[in-house]
Amino acid sequence: MEFEEVIRRRAMVRSFAAEPVSPAAVDALVQAALRAPTAGNTGGTQWVVLTGGDETARYWDATTDAAWRASSPRWEGLRRAPVILLAYASAETYVARYAEEDKADSLLGSSETAWPVPYWIGDAAFGAMSALLAAVDAGLGTCVLGNFRGEAVLGSALGVPEGWRLFCAVAVGHPDGKDHRSPSLDRPRPAADERIHHGRW
Helix, strand or coil, rough: CCHHHHHHHHECCCCCCCCCCCCCHHHHHHHHHCCCCCCHCCCCCEEEEHHHHHHHHHHHHHHCHHHHHHHHCCCHHHHHHCCEEEEEEHHHHHHHHHHCCHHHHCCCCCCCCHHHCCCCHHHHHHHHHHHHHHHHHCCCCCEEEECCHHHHHHHHCCCCCCCCEEEEEEECCECCCCCCCHHHCCCCCCCCCHHCCCCCC
């Protein structure tokens, strides 16, 4: 698929078919995520791949409750996603990297609080976006799920080491054509010339 077409087609899918995704296709998405930019060549992001109902249930059990599942019109469609990718980032890894000799002048190697912008969040986002675009190219659907609740429970269930924070989850699968359209799409999108500034704001 042409890159411009990949960009145009990228959208969030909230209703999946139960059809499995091939292991090779899943691996290609994660490999794309690992090819994303990483500040200082730190590589301070890692991915947990949950495949099949037993594994993805660990995610849903930790991050949703019975009340949400009963009230959400999206639940049935989302829970059928056969794969969930979890993007983790380690602030400590970036702090340690920027304490090394070639980065020491940045003064970012002392603590997380020294960073005006946390590069580990940016790197996790770059990785997630790379996975989203690779999914479009592979004919798959994806949905980014924010980290709102249950991170500690999920981390414990998955054996995530201390210091690694969940940035987001990416549900992956074949769209079933019954997508639940987000109400956010009804908001008017500002025109490009209102968002792009040449020379100065």
